[in-house]
Amino acid sequence: MQNFEFKNPTKIIFGKDQLDKLATEIPAGAKILMTFGGGSIKKTGIYDKVKLALKDFELVEYGGIPANPVYEGLLDAVKIIKEQNITYMLAVGGGSVIDATKFLASAAYFDGDHPWDILAKRKRTDKGLPFGTVLTIPATGSESNSGAVISNKATGEKLGMGGPGLFPQFSILDPTVITTLPERQLANGITDAFTHVLEQYLTYPVGAILQDRFAESIMQTLVEVAPKVMKDPTDYEAASNFMWSCTMALNGLIQKGVPSDWAVHAMGHELTAMYGIDHARTLAIVAGSHYRYNFENKKEKLAQYGERIWGIQDGSLEEKAQQAIEKTEAFFHSLGIATKLSEYTEDYSNTAAEIAKRFTDRGWLGLGERQDLKPADVEKIVEMAY
Numbered sequence: 001m002q003n004f005e006f007k008n009p010t011k012i013i014f015g016k017d018q019l020d021k022l023a024t025e026i027p028a029g030a031k032i033l034m035t036f037g038g039g040s041i042k043k044t045g046i047y048d049k050v051k052l053a054l055k056d057f058e059l060v061e062y063g064g065i066p067a068n069p070v071y072e073g074l075l076d077a078v079k080i081i082k083e084q085n086i087t088y089m090l091a092v093g094g095g096s097v098i099d100a101t102k103f104l105a106s107a108a109y110f111d112g113d114h115p116w117d118i119l120a121k122r123k124r125t126d127k128g129l130p131f132g133t134v135l136t137i138p139a140t141g142s143e144s145n146s147g148a149v150i151s152n153k154a155t156g157e158k159l160g161m162g163g164p165g166l167f168p169q170f171s172i173l174d175p176t177v178i179t180t181l182p183e184r185q186l187a188n189g190i191t192d193a194f195t196h197v198l199e200q201y202l203t204y205p206v207g208a209i210l211q212d213r214f215a216e217s218i219m220q221t222l223v224e225v226a227p228k229v230m231k232d233p234t235d236y237e238a239a240s241n242f243m244w245s246c247t248m249a250l251n252g253l254i255q256k257g258v259p260s261d262w263a264v265h266a267m268g269h270e271l272t273a274m275y276g277i278d279h280a281r282t283l284a285i286v287a288g289s290h291y292r293y294n295f296e297n298k299k300e301k302l303a304q305y306g307e308r309i310w311g312i313q314d315g316s317l318e319e320k321a322q323q324a325i326e327k328t329e330a331f332f333h334s335l336g337i338a339t340k341l342s343e344y345t346e347d348y349s350n351t352a353a354e355i356a357k358r359f360t361d362r363g364w365l366g367l368g369e370r371q372d373l374k375p376a377d378v379e380k381i382v383e384m385a386y
């Protein structure tokens, strides 16, 4: 096992009817900016419940944050925070709203003219404006980690940011929120969380037995509950296990002591930036070809994954590893998620070269757990995903 430090300060408040606790989690006298998305919280009633719970606070609303939040659109919120002396934020939504709020938390204290530098120059955020979250869609784990992904309209980029100052102080996780999610978002959440585990697991063995078992238990749980969640989101047992798996998949725990990959996400973010494809679906497009291309480096863990998650017992290590990749794609298909780029857009012939060029321009010359994936390799992987 590799050396590590682990600290996750986010308080999780999990279960039905937990919104009443909201007021006690926010410091008395705080002036709150409440952030939310395109309106689902008004339809689902969460908006009214939050407003009621916070009736004794001074509250400023900032709604309309789109899926895959955009830097340019958030600049007016930075202004509001500064001009109205906001002291606390509450994100009510999914990964997009929470990530946007993390950007605002960082930008509030940013010393400079262009907060995009936080992303473009990879500036770590050690101190951010404090915030909590009310999660409305299980998927990203953003409710319990310190990372965010923001798009820039002008440059066509989608980049990550983060730092210890960006953990939510608390997150309220009520599994019943999934009852209003469309099938598309349920499938996205399962796929995103599952791929988060793959990124931190499908590397090479380092003798981290417990970490492997943590990761496997999350994947096993997702595989078990996926059909139940898709069929009946009112099944509370399935919903609660789904939601907790998504949080556990990316709250930092399973990444400790092991190498991690994250190349699938790096390539996937480009597909969202170029074509607007849902985040989770971009991962399903890239994953299979990434694991096939890097087969030699990953085959031990692929075979272990095949045995333990998919019950593959027969064949050589290589055969098990191959079958494991096929099972992964079949799992995505079972959720209605297509795994080829050509199933999302007709205009893909230059995609691989363009992504390789972007990575070269940004100096991303060595991706993956061994930092040995060059832009030329990325080009081949994306081409394989056509």
Ligand code: NZQ
Pocket (backbone or CB within 6 Å): 036, 037, 038, 039, 040, 041, 044, 065, 066, 067, 068, 069, 093, 094, 095, 096, 097, 099, 136, 137, 138, 139, 140, 141, 142, 145, 147, 148, 149, 177, 178, 180, 181, 182, 185, 188, 189, 192, 250, 265, 279
């Ligand atoms: O905008 P509204 O109207 O609220 O609708 C949303 C949105 O259209 C809707 N929705 C959310 N909760 C709902 C609901 N509809 C009905 N009932 C509810 N209870 O769902 C749609 C998708 O929401 P979004 O927040 O975009 O989804 P998700 O949580 O999948 O977040 C995706 C974003 O997170 C980033 C992705 O790149 C993408 O930008 N990620 C963030 C990560 C992190 N911070 O750790 C890691 C991930 O790998 C990912 O990159």
Ligand code: ZN
Pocket (backbone or CB within 6 Å): 140, 192, 196, 265, 279
């Ligand atoms: Zn993801």
